[in-house]
Amino acid sequence: MTDRDASAKQDALTAATVTVAWVIIANKPFYPPTIWWVVGNGVEAAWISVLSMPFFLAIPFIARRSALAARIALPLIGTIDTVFETKLFGTGSGTELFFAACIMLVALSFRASEKLWQIGLTGVVFAGFLTTRYLIGDALHIWSAEDLGKLFNLNAFAVACLTAFIALRYSGLRGADHSSGTSPS
Numbered sequence: 001m002t003d004r005d006a007s008a009k010q011d012a013l014t015a016a017t018v019t020v021a022w023v024i025i026a027n028k029p030f031y032p033p034t035i036w037w038v039v040g041n042g043v044e045a046a047w048i049s050v051l052s053m054p055f056f057l058a059i060p061f062i063a064r065r066s067a068l069a070a071r072i073a074l075p076l077i078g079t080i081d082t083v084f085e086t087k088l089f090g091t092g093s094g095t096e097l098f099f100a101a102c103i104m105l106v107a108l109s110f111r112a113s114e115k116l117w118q119i120g121l122t123g124v125v126f127a128g129f130l131t132t133r134y135l136i137g138d139a140l141h142i143w144s145a146e147d148l149g150k151l152f153n154l155n156a157f158a159v160a161c162l163t164a165f166i167a168l169r170y171s172g173l174r175g176a177d178h179s180s181g182t183s184p185s
Helices: 003-009 012-038 043-065 067-089 095-108 112-134 145-170
Strands: none
Touching: 012 043, 012 067, 012 095, 012 145, 043 067, 067 095, 067 112, 095 112, 095 145
16 A cells, blocks of 8 residues: 555545644754754754654554554654753753643543543643653753743744644544534534
């Protein structure tokens, strides 16, 4: 089966999930050079952040076996990656803003019949946020106040782009192509 055949057999939600995963995969390698260009230091720490790329790369392959598992994996891996990057860069870096994209994925990626998965993953994302806020300690890379401001702006821009892309990619998918057919309660 070719990638095109596998994609054609994916439901709309899973296809959207795989597309978002590919966008993240395509952008990960550009994060360290962008930090070097915008901030001027911290590139070593930024290269460590690329270590999560294989986990995102697994999502299209997971989708071939289980649509639900892929739709669970993307916000779960995103949450773990956000916790990891917040430990690398610190809470003032703006990396915690990526939890918004994770929550958005949880809100958009599931059918009504998968509500328990949605509730559980909402808890996981929120627990990730609480972990970064109160438990992880100091950043592994220390930034000057000026550099931290630049990094925050870079991450805020990246989150805005990612969440806008997610909104566009999932737009129109709440219709009859995947709903349970029941009215919301």
